[in-house]
Amino acid sequence: GAGVSQTPSNKVTEKGKYVELRCDPISGHTALYWYRQSLGQGPEFLIYFQGTGAADDSGLPNDRFFAVRPEGSVSTLKIQRTERGDSAVYLCASSFQGAGANVLTFGAGSRLTVL
Amino acid sequence: KNEVEQSPQNLTAQEGEFITINCSYSVGISALHWLQQHPGGGIVSLFMLSSGKKKHGRLIATINIQEKHSSLHITASHPRDSAVYICAVEKDSNYQLIWGAGTKLIIKP
Numbered sequence: 572g573a574g575v576s577q578t579p580s581n582k583v584t585e586k587g588k589y590v591e592l593r594c595d596p597i598s599g600h601t602a603l604y605w606y607r608q609s610l611g612q613g614p615e616f617l618i619y620f621q622g623t624g625a626a627d628d629s630g631l632p633n634d635r636f637f638a639v640r641p642e643g644s645v646s647t648l649k650i651q652r653t654e655r656g657d658s659a660v661y662l663c664a665s666s667f668q669g670a671g672a673n674v675l676t677f678g679a680g681s682r683l684t685v686l
Numbered sequence: 687k688n689e690v691e692q693s694p695q696n697l698t699a700q701e702g703e704f705i706t707i708n709c710s711y712s713v714g715i716s717a718l719h720w721l722q723q724h725p726g727g728g729i730v731s732l733f734m735l736s737s738g739k740k741k742h743g744r745l746i747a748t749i750n751i752q753e754k755h756s757s758l759h760i761t762a763s764h765p766r767d768s769a770v771y772i773c774a775v776e777k778d779s780n781y782q783l784i785w786g787a788g789t790k791l792i793i794k795p
Contacts, residue, residue, distance in 0.1 A: 614729070
């Protein structure tokens with residue numbers, strides 16, 4: 572597609588439920604980043620994929636969070652046993668890892684509300 | 687010490703003033719990004735730099751690789767420039783993005 576697409580744009584769920592958030596990056600972009608942003612705060616790094624593999628998952632807050640990118644394009648962020656503190660906007664960005672500097676493109680985000 | 691430091695953290699100025707936001711980093715990088723986020727809005731990429739200077743409208747971004755420093759300038763600032771401006775660097779070892787804490791800019795009419 573023309574841009575980074577994230578779905579759903581809004582998700583309201585109950586505490587304890589399982590949630591999946593999807594990111595469809597720009598075609599050909601090999602690098603994919605997940606961030607989350609709580610109200611009034613800057614983006615917090617979660618995980619970074621280079622192709623199919625997670626090059627850096629040090630930002631995942633705990634083992635309830637997991638992300639996959641099985642074919643090196645679409646990525647899914649999975650949150651188990653959601654807690655109210657998980658409420659945030661989850662942002663995805665992608666870039667093409669070629670020689671030199673790479674343009675970074677962000678999706679509009681998925682707003683997660685855990686009641 | 688954070689690998690990416692931005693200053694100032696907050697900046698309030700009058701419409702028309704020349705604005706400078708600074709970013710210093712301590713790691714080897716392949717690129718530096720300047721990003722903008724309006725209140726309640728998404729993140730927009732303003733510039734991507736690996737050397738020199740780029741200009742887009744009233745925005746100018748410079749980078750000094752030797753000094754590991756970049757600046758974002760806004761000429762003839764306008765209230766609509768009010769936003770958080772974020773500096774992020776791509777580490778040259780693995781392309782991981784390291785973010786600065788952001789600079790909250792308010793331009794008063």
